[in-house]
Amino acid sequence: MPIYDSLKQSLADLQSQSLLRQRRIVDSPCGPEIEIGGRRLLAFASNDYLGLAGKPALATAAQKAAKRWGAGAGASHLVSGHYSAHDALEKRLAEFVGLPAAISFSTGYMANIAVMPALLSRNDAIFADRVNHASLVDGALLARAELHRYPHGDLKALEGALIASGSRRKLIVSDTVFSMDGDVAPLAGLLELAERFDAWLLLDDAHGFGVLGPQGRGALAEAGLQSERIIYMGTLGKAAGVAGAFVAGSQDLVDWLVNTARAYIFTTAAPPMLAETLLAAVDLIEQADTQRAYLQKLIAAFRHGMQGTRWTLPDSRTAIQPVIVGDNAEVLALARALDDAGFWVPAIRPPTVPAGSARLRVSLTAAHTLKQVQALTAALQTLSAAA
Template sequence: MRRRRRIVTTPCRPDTRLADRDSAVLAFCSNDYLGLAAEPAIADAIRRGSERWGSGSGASHLVSGHYAPHETLEQRLAAFTGMDDALYFSTGYMANIGVMPALVGRGDAIFADKLNHASLVDGALLSRAELIRYPHCDLQALAARLAASDAPRKLIVTDGVFSMDGDIAPLPELLALAEAHQAWLLVDDAHGFGVLGPQGRGCLAHFGLASPRLIYMGTLGKAAGVSGAFVAGQRDVIDWLLNKARSYIFTTGAPPMLAEGLLTALDLIGQGDERRTHLNALIARFKAGLKLKRWQLLPSDTPIQPLVIGDNHEALAISRALDSEGLWVPAIRPPTVPKGSARLRIVLSAAHSTAQVDRLVDTLTRLETLQA
């Protein structure tokens, strides 16, 4: 159960070197879905940004730490996601623990999917609103809980793409319930932004959704390849968050040079249909090629491909066996996932080749046979 870190000595890429190994490993664990984390154009934009703006912002955004590239980035993110306005946070975790306490409090109710990310759970607890959880993607159970609540303000909270299962939330149905019960719908699209929807505009665009009841959070350290996060929505909602979200108000603004890099990343995401086409082909190839008898590959059409082993010890053993063959696929155990569902969280990237994915498929197939 004890976690440990491994020291990476190369840029983020499939062919990775680690301090505890003499030879390179092929990594299938990074959330760098489009292969932008080591993109030279982004690194060059950050370099030029450091020459123009220096290394730090010097203060919180509301004092003197809000720079021109921050403002431009927020405007671009709002337009890209089809929202009125956006607010740039230093991390996705800070965004989630800031938004919920700013929107609801004592006497209100938050309705949360049981498999939501830990940052959403923590944000709900910090709000002091009643936390009402519903079984994973169970719309009937959620409808019953909404109908039974007399809270004056209701907030439905869900991942867009669930980080450990890789499935996509039923957002059209969730939005219909939000509108029927006069609730907000907060969507954490950490793993959908840049990957799903036309031009990678995210899971709301994937379903063609728009509503004043929607609040959208996207992270910028995964498919965007840099760092940070943003929350987008109606202009008055974003203005409220700017004045009420404690994790935004009471922290030093991110370095403006990162915002310069993110502006380039946003261009590459919008122009990244070729990357997404290649990524989707890899996903289909992996799913079609993996023939299993005991282990279970969960249904997912996203880059997150969870292979459920079940037992903690076996999951760790398989992860170590892969490592010995030069494949880096960490084992995920409880409490990150439910008890009895220890798994390999396999993550594909547009930076992978078909030959690399085939190598993983062949190795997993052989290891399952040896473990039988």
């Protein structure tokens, strides 16, 4: 079967380039210490930034919600799958991020591929940061609008593209916290351009929601920005510790998405038990100022402990702390050496990041201890000196 021979060759090509990916099976709850294949590893791999995923309070909330709602929703939101728990969660999330209304989705990926095709078409234009998350790239492609990808964080280049565009409708789209670099987008500048050129501004706050801003209300709250043209997407499987996502904005925007967003209309709703569990998670986020302050101390400790190593650390003030290695084979070897020493730090390679910028993606959480972070930096210092 030549078609399968071609597939096998493609897999072999990935292997030869040190790009083949494999899943690892975790046998313990999400947390700083995990079990894989009978070994205990100190993990710096999850996006559970506040340490809520394994928190007993959320497990108790989920048990209570399962008894109340059962396991599934049974249908899409527009058929019979929109429960009072979903409605309460959407109202709570909108209030929490300071926007009029919200609509919930099963995943952040679904939310991002839903919004752009619902708002734009072939005669319109999308202006996207070049290192946006893959879901934002795919959402832009599904919209079939003219796509302009401006250099990362380059407001001048974005302005030039907007000036040159004759499209009837425009949308600027960006992560707030970039998932592989950890830096924060120039949000005020993006909004100023959106206002000046009458464009929508879609912001993916997957890695900011729950972590940034007063009471964890996200990157918009931290920046003090408000505008009816902002479309805000937040995920609920990272700092919130559960699963799902939401899009918040004007009531008209949400009503339009309910009626036209295909990824919302044509999928079974997330279980109402998850929605009720997420209500408890939002309360925990709101009360987590101590955890957020502690996380900042861990970030500072990690960056201090990495001084003098042979690798580059981008300018990140967030829980995402990349260690840029460059070569694919070298970053895999470094990740294996850390694994041998009892640490799980994922090696990130193209196409997730640009060619030549393979990296370790160190993800810190409020569940880590200072000693654990110091143990990781000590291991990296040793490996740097031995290279």
